[in-house]
Amino acid sequence: MKLKINGREHEIDADPDTPLAYVLREDLGLKGTKIGCGLEQCGACAVLVDGRVELSCTSPAASFEGREIVTVEGLADTDTGARVQRAFVAAGAAQCGYCTSGLVVAVTALLDGGGKPDRARTAAALTPHLCRCGSHPRVFAAVEMAAEGEA
Numbered sequence: 001m002k003l004k005i006n007g008r009e010h011e012i013d014a015d016p017d018t019p020l021a022y023v024l025r026e027d028l029g030l031k032g033t034k035i036g037c038g039l040e041q042c043g044a045c046a047v048l049v050d051g052r053v054e055l056s057c058t059s060p061a062a063s064f065e066g067r068e069i070v071t072v073e074g075l076a077d078t079d080t081g082a083r084v085q086r087a088f089v090a091a092g093a094a095q096c097g098y099c100t101s102g103l104v105v106a107v108t109a110l111l112d113g114g115g116k117p118d119r120a121r122t123a124a125a126l127t128p129h130l131c132r133c134g135s136h137p138r139v140f141a142a143v144e145m146a147a148e149g150e151a
Helices: 020-027 079-091 100-112 119-126 136-148
Strands: 002-005 008-011 047-049 052-054 068-070
Touching: 020 047, 047 100, 052 100, 079 100, 079 136, 100 119, 100 136, 119 136
Parallel strands: 002 068
Antiparallel strands: 002 008, 047 052, 047 068
16 A cells, blocks of 8 residues: 655555554554554554644554655654644643654644634643643643744
8 A cells, every 4th residue: 555654655564454653653663653652542653634634543544545644754844843743842742752743743733723822722722631740831822832933
């Protein structure tokens, strides 16, 4: 199967039913996408697919053929993604790393959606992402920094 990931076409020799997160990590070495719960319930496996947040730890890789996939690694090549990554570092929002890549993906999609999100809109966008280490205040600070272009 062919997958377009971070702007490049990849010919993948894997079972088409293999979840995308496993293909990203094991076949392509893109370890930024995390496999947390393995049930698409924690958000750690989030990637952008055609600009929208999608979870990837159970969805078959073949279902992503013909679509544009951007991982947390690929976000560094976009203005918004790079700004969000810098803001997470500046705000100390990347504490344990369990949820960080999924949050960075979600915040990038949120900011690419336009405008400066208020706390309620940010909370709604990040609700599907579990954070167990309690870095929520720093994540909100990072979102505000990125939205203001301060990072």
